Amino acid sequence: MYGHKYNKFKTFDQEVIHIFTDYEWKGNVRELQNTIERLVLTVQAQHIDLGHLPENLTKAIFSS
Known part of the structure; x- marks a missing residue:
């Protein structure tokens, strides 16, 4: 989505994806x-x- 919009293609570390799914x-x-x-x-x-x-974001994840 944003890769096409800004012509910047990124990959995300698996840990980051886990944080995105675990974060409220x-x-x-x-x-x-x-x-x-x-x-x-x-x-x-x-x-x-x-x-x-x-x-x-990282403080919220690691402090819980």
């Missing part, structure tokens, strides 16, 4: 979409891993 998205799917879009646009690397995630 309070803003529903729109918050998830915004997070993915922001990662696609701001991460210079081709592969998005745990270190690229926003701090608030």
Whole structure:
């Protein structure tokens, strides 16, 4: 979706995908979409891993 929109094609680490599925998205799917879009646009690397995630997301996952 965002790859075609911005002509930036990224892959996501399996750990990141697990975090996306385990996280309680309070803003529903729109918050998830915004997070993915922001990662696609701001991460210079081709592969998005745990270190690229926003701090608030990783804190919420690892503190539970």
